[in-house]
Amino acid sequence: LLNLLRPAETTNPTIPRRAVKWRYRNTYTHAEVHMSSFAALGRMMRLNGRLTAAVLLLQALTLARCLQLTEITVPDVVDVRETVTLSCSYDMGTHKLNSVKWYKDEREFFRYSPLMPKSLMLFDVEGVTVLQNSTGQICNQFMCSIQLHRLNIRSSGSYRCEISGDAPEFKLAHGVGNMTVAGK
Numbered sequence: 001l002l003n004l005l006r007p008a009e010t011t012n013p014t015i016p017r018r019a020v021k022w023r024y025r026n027t028y029t030h031a032e033v034h035m036s037s038f039a040a041l042g043r044m045m046r047l048n049g050r051l052t053a054a055v056l057l058l059q060a061l062t063l064a065r066c067l068q069l070t071e072i073t074v075p076d077v078v079d080v081r082e083t084v085t086l087s088c089s090y091d092m093g094t095h096k097l098n099s100v101k102w103y104k105d106e107r108e109f110f111r112y113s114p115l116m117p118k119s120l121m122l123f124d125v126e127g128v129t130v131l132q133n134s135t136g137q138i139c140n141q142f143m144c145s146i147q148l149h150r151l152n153i154r155s156s157g158s159y160r161c162e163i164s165g166d167a168p169e170f171k172l173a174h175g176v177g178n179m180t181v182a183g184k
Contacts, residue, residue, distance in 0.1 A: 066093045066095075066171070067090070067091070067092050067093050067095045067163065067165045067171045067172075067173050068090065068091050068093070068173050069088060069089075069090045069161065069163060069173040069174060069175045070089045070090055070091055071087075071088065071089040071175075072087070072088040072089075072161050072175030072176070072177050073085070073086065073087045073088070073177070074086050074159045074176075074177025074178065074179050075179055076177075076178070076179065076180065077179075077180045077181075077182055078151065078179060078180070078181055078182070079181075079182060079183050080151050080152060080153070080155075080181050080182065080183035080184065081151075081183065082151065083131065083147050083148070083149040084147065084148045084149075084151065084179070085145060085146070085147050086102065086145070086146050086147075086148065086159055086161070086177075087143060087144065087145035087146075088100070088143065088144055088161035088163070088175055089142060089143040090142065090143065090163045090173065091142075092141060092142075092163075092165065095165030095166065095169070095171055096115075096165060096166040097114055097115075097141050097163065097164075097165065097166070098113065098115060098164045098165055098166040098167075098170065099111055099112060099113040099163070099164050100112040100139055100144040100161065100162070100163050101161075101162045101163075101164075102144075102146060102159065102160070102161055102162075103159070103160040103162065104125050104127065104128050104155075104157050104158070104159055105125075105157045105158055106158075106160075107123075107125045108123050108125075109122065109123050109124075109125040109128045109130065110122055110123070110130055110137075110146055111123070112137075112139040112144055114139075114140075114141075115166065120137070120139075126154050127151075127152060127153075127154030127155040127156070127157070128148060128155065129148060129149055129150040129151075130146055130147070130148060131146075131147040131148065131149045144161065144163075151181050152181065153181055155179070155181045156179060156180045156181045157178070157179065158176055158177075158178050159176070159177050159178070159179055160174055160175070160176045160177075161174060161175050161176075162174040
C-alpha cells in the first residue's frame, strides 16, 4: 500500500521529491522518489492502458470478422450400400472465398474454386467416388455439400474440409470427421 507523505528534504531544490512509505508483510520501507518519476510513471500507465485496450479491441474486431469453419458433417458409420453426404458450413467474415477442398486421409479428392474458370475439380483417391450430377454437390459462399457413392471398405477414413480465403492473406480453416464403412 503506497501512501504519499510530506515532501522530503532535498539537496537540489529545483527537483521536487516526495517521500514514499509502503508496508510489506508488516515491514515499513521508506524511499525518496522524484515527483517527475511519478508523473512519468502515471503517463506511461495511462498510455499503456489505452494501448492495451485498443489492441484488445482490434483483436476482438478482427476475430469477429475472421474466416471460420462453423460446422462439418461426416457420418460416423455408414452402410456400404448407402450414398453419403459430407458437408461443411463456414463464415467467410470479410474474406472472399478462394476454395473449398475435401481430403480423405490427407489426399485431396474434391476442389471448388469459384474464382477459377473451371470451378470444380475431382481427383482420384482410392475408395472415394463423388456423385457428379447437379444435385450431388452444392457449394457456395456459405457451405459445401458433396455426395459419395459406390462405397467400399477403403472408403473408411478421415475426411477433412478445408476452406481458404482469397489474396492477399489466403487464410485457412478446416474441420475433420472420421467415417467407417460397414458391410460387404
